[in-house]
Amino acid sequence: MPRRVLMDESEETREEIVHLSRLALAGRPQDVQLYIRRLAKRYRELAPELSTRLTTLLEELPSRVSPLRSKAMAAVPVDLDSRLQLVRYEAAPYLDVEPIYPEATREALGQVVAERRNRERLDSAGLAPTRTVLFTGPPGVGKSLAARWLARELDLPLLVLDLAAVMSSFLGRTGTNVRRILDYAKGADCVLLVDELDALAKRRDDATEIGELKRLVTVLLQEIDDWPVGALLIAATNHAGLLDPAVWRRFEMKVEFPMPDEEMACEAVHQFLGPDAETAGDWPELLAYVLKGASYSDMELVLRQARKAAVLSGAGLDAQLERLVRDRAMSVPHADRIELASHLVGSGLTTQRRARELTGVSRDAIRKRAGSSERTSTRAGDRAWKHAPTSS
Numbered sequence: 001m002p003r004r005v006l007m008d009e010s011e012e013t014r015e016e017i018v019h020l021s022r023l024a025l026a027g028r029p030q031d032v033q034l035y036i037r038r039l040a041k042r043y044r045e046l047a048p049e050l051s052t053r054l055t056t057l058l059e060e061l062p063s064r065v066s067p068l069r070s071k072a073m074a075a076v077p078v079d080l081d082s083r084l085q086l087v088r089y090e091a092a093p094y095l096d097v098e099p100i101y102p103e104a105t106r107e108a109l110g111q112v113v114a115e116r117r118n119r120e121r122l123d124s125a126g127l128a129p130t131r132t133v134l135f136t137g138p139p140g141v142g143k144s145l146a147a148r149w150l151a152r153e154l155d156l157p158l159l160v161l162d163l164a165a166v167m168s169s170f171l172g173r174t175g176t177n178v179r180r181i182l183d184y185a186k187g188a189d190c191v192l193l194v195d196e197l198d199a200l201a202k203r204r205d206d207a208t209e210i211g212e213l214k215r216l217v218t219v220l221l222q223e224i225d226d227w228p229v230g231a232l233l234i235a236a237t238n239h240a241g242l243l244d245p246a247v248w249r250r251f252e253m254k255v256e257f258p259m260p261d262e263e264m265a266c267e268a269v270h271q272f273l274g275p276d277a278e279t280a281g282d283w284p285e286l287l288a289y290v291l292k293g294a295s296y297s298d299m300e301l302v303l304r305q306a307r308k309a310a311v312l313s314g315a316g317l318d319a320q321l322e323r324l325v326r327d328r329a330m331s332v333p334h335a336d337r338i339e340l341a342s343h344l345v346g347s348g349l350t351t352q353r354r355a356r357e358l359t360g361v362s363r364d365a366i367r368k369r370a371g372s373s374e375r376t377s378t379r380a381g382d383r384a385w386k387h388a389p390t391s392s
Ligand SMILES: Nc1ncnc2c1ncn2[C@@H]1O[C@H](COP(=O)(O)OP(=O)(O)OP(=O)(O)O)[C@@H](O)[C@H]1O
Pocket: 097, 098, 099, 100, 101, 137, 138, 139, 140, 141, 142, 143, 144, 145, 146, 236, 237, 238, 257, 268, 296, 297, 298, 300
């Protein structure tokens, strides 16, 4: 007897959900696709709208990815001796957080996307979209994130080659390995991120490695020059100054990723507080000021720790954030602490009493500081508050 007769409809739907979840969790994308196709067919009469939505999903999402994915899965380069994978492959890059960038960075990234989306128009004017981009900036400000963002916007898979890792584990074969990865990426429509490009420069002083490094730089120079339009090559570095000028010059576009300013830090705090931001009151402004000088990645880390501690202690997030501010205040010299306290009061973020509780600076000292800064400068709030690094 057919199963459908034995089960009522909701029971059957439940079975379908369980089956689909099982396939997805087992990492069997092809089977998931097949099953969704079957569901779309089955629901064509029963629930035409659902059926259309499923079909559209199948057309939109996996069609671009699956042919490449199977190709990539079969052929992503591995080191010939160790058989270790040389590159990380993400078929459909996903972002946990939405990146926050200053205007100039946003514009540059937007231009890369716009050029590729309007390729025909560029073609007809005899122009080609940007093929190679260099990302520069300190650690933890969103360079790798931007590569992922671009891949998502362009609906392309992302390949990440960590140059430092490849160089340290396969040194004698780095040149060959890098060439194989670049060749592979050139043959696929994808975004290739060559991360930690400065690894090239950092190793240059070691005489035993000079020959291999020279070969590697030569490989890179050739590859950047010959890079095809289909794939997008992005290289990222924390130390732009260390790069060989010949390598630097070859990238068609350079994008700078600066540390967050106070406004961006505030936005980031909002984002990193997640659902807690709704009830965070004036904490984001306060934290943005206190965390000034920290990277996004550091901010994310300390805020996540605070949120976890809040859940585990059951004492609420306020107590944890207060502790965070106090710890940061206590980790800087007394003079900076006074400056922090007077800023908190002067900008209206806290009362004098709360500022004293958070920073341990006496009310008199806060008043005195506020008085003197009013006399000497009208831009006291603009001054950077120097403090210890966030990351431990
Ligand atoms: N501009 C940003 N906006 C929002 N979140 C960010 C930003 N920059 C970094 N983050 C957070 O920090 C994490 C790490 O950032 P990412 O790996 O992009 O830094 P990076 O600049 O590549 O650093 P590194 O030079 O160390 O590789 C991100 O996954 C994200 O959660």
